[in-house]
Amino acid sequence: MSHTFYIAMSYAVAALVTLCLIGWVWLDGRARQRELAELEAAGIRRRSAQPKTPEASKA
Amino acid sequence: MTESLAITKFSDLANPTRFLALAARLLPWMAGATAVLFALGLYLSFASEGDYQQGMTVRIMYVHVPAAWLSMMCYTVMAVSAVGTLVWRHPLADVSHKAAAPLGAAFTLIALATGSLWGKPMWGTWWVWDARLTSVFVLFLMYLGLIALNRAMEDPGKAARVSAVLILVGFVNIPIIKFSVEWWNTLHQPASVIRMDGPTIDKEFLWPLLVMAVAFTLLFFTLHAAAMRNEILRRRVSAQRRMAARLAGR
Numbered sequence: 001m002s003h004t005f006y007i008a009m010s011y012a013v014a015a016l017v018t019l020c021l022i023g024w025v026w027l028d029g030r031a032r033q034r035e036l037a038e039l040e041a042a043g044i045r046r047r048s049a050q051p052k053t054p055e056a057s058k059a
Numbered sequence: 060m061t062e063s064l065a066i067t068k069f070s071d072l073a074n075p076t077r078f079l080a081l082a083a084r085l086l087p088w089m090a091g092a093t094a095v096l097f098a099l100g101l102y103l104s105f106a107s108e109g110d111y112q113q114g115m116t117v118r119i120m121y122v123h124v125p126a127a128w129l130s131m132m133c134y135t136v137m138a139v140s141a142v143g144t145l146v147w148r149h150p151l152a153d154v155s156h157k158a159a160a161p162l163g164a165a166f167t168l169i170a171l172a173t174g175s176l177w178g179k180p181m182w183g184t185w186w187v188w189d190a191r192l193t194s195v196f197v198l199f200l201m202y203l204g205l206i207a208l209n210r211a212m213e214d215p216g217k218a219a220r221v222s223a224v225l226i227l228v229g230f231v232n233i234p235i236i237k238f239s240v241e242w243w244n245t246l247h248q249p250a251s252v253i254r255m256d257g258p259t260i261d262k263e264f265l266w267p268l269l270v271m272a273v274a275f276t277l278l279f280f281t282l283h284a285a286a287m288r289n290e291i292l293r294r295r296v297s298a299q300r301r302m303a304a305r306l307a308g309r
Contacts, residue, residue, distance in 0.1 A: 003116045006180050010173040014122040017172075018278070021165045025285045032292035039296065044303045046295060 073150050075291045082288045089281040096274035103267035110264070119177040121267055124252070125275035126169035130198060131233055133163035133279060137205075138230045141223035151287065153219030154294075156226060157209050158286035162279060164202035171199060182246055190239035191247035194232060201229045215294060 039045075100121065110117040137159045143152030174192070175185045186192065205222055212218035235242075240249045252258045258265055 001180075003114055003180055006176045007115060007118050010119040010122055010176045013172045013176070014126065014169050017165050017169050021162065021282060024161075025282050025289065028289045029285060029292070032289050032296060035296045036292055036299070039299045039303070042303070044299050044306075046299060 075150060075154075078151055079288055079291060082284045086281065086284060086288075089277060089284065093274060093277045093281050096270060096277060100267060100271035100274045103270055107263055107267050113181060116177065116180055117264060119173055120264070121271045123170060123173040123177055124268060125272040126166045126173065127195070128272060129275050129279055130163060130167035130170050130195065131236060132276070133159050133166060134198065134202075134226075134230065134233055136283070137163065137226050138233075141226040144219050144223040145227075151291075153215065153223070154287050154290045155283070156205075156222060157215075157219065158290050159283055160202055160205045160209065162282055162286065164199060164206060166275075166279070167195065167199040167202060171195060178246075187246050189245040189247060190243040191236065191245050194236045194239050198232055198236060201232065 104118055104121040107118070109115040137156040140149075140152045140155035140159070143149035144156065171192075174195075178187075179185050205225060208222055208225065209218050212221065237250075239245060240247050251260045252265070252268065260268070
């Protein structure tokens with residue numbers, strides 16, 4: 001095999017692993033944001049994100 | 060006064076909501092800068108002349124060496140985060156080392172694969188069990204073990220503490236990797252960039268290497284910030300699902 005083959009394979013492996021990593025992080029982020037949006041649409045919010053009621057502000 | 064201000068600013072970042080806001084602002088800029096640096100680094104890598112001994116095969120160095128540096132730097136970041144988990148119980152520390160483990164595994168895989176592809180034409184073999192190659196392979200196995208451990212335990216707090224202890228124990232491997240080429244007789248060449256007496260590598264090869272190293276480092280910090288954001292969101296989803304289950308049970 002020529003040296004060009006080893007150089008091309010090295011850059012291809014590095015590009016493939018890097019692109020898989022970027023794709024995984026991006027898709028994971030989208031999935032989590034979608035899940036959070038679904039929960040909030042169903043009225044389930046974090047306590048700190050819930051609108052303050054007058055009772056809560058009195059307490 | 061200045062010191063207390065710095066501590067306050069650092070403590071502000073410990074707040075996951077503030078971290079999410081900061082990540083949302085910085086991530087597009089970091090991603091853009093990474094892309095520009097990779098474009099410049101790749102141009103310089105392919106514009107450089109071949110080495111008098113290795114010929115054009117020296118170009119493998121521009122991906123192999125930054126990936127190898129990153130494999131160790133990522134573990135160092137995890138070790139600092141592990142100290143944050145165990146000593147200060149920093150809210151983002153366990154998020155940080157959990158998010159960094161798959162990134163470290165990927166950079167170590169690139170280092171191992173490109174090293175093997177460089178070794179075959181230069182050494183005449185894909186692999187030897189010498190100190191440098193074996194210690195980097197052990198680092199790869201440690202990353203896989205930490206990913207498996209984090210996924211095996213349901214309670215993220217408990218998983219973080221167990222992982223943190225394991226990360227700190229495994230940190231002994233980092234100086235072994237770094238100095239393996241000096242402590243033992245290995246097929247791998249000794250350090251030629253990070254040395255007490257300065258780099259021994261020619262400037263023609265040094266500049267593309269440094270630009271690619273900065274590009275890889277920026278890629279790591281971009282992906283790390285994005286992966287930390289994802290982990291915070293994952294924990295919020297879990298917390299909100301538990302809250303929904305409690306409300307449904309009333």
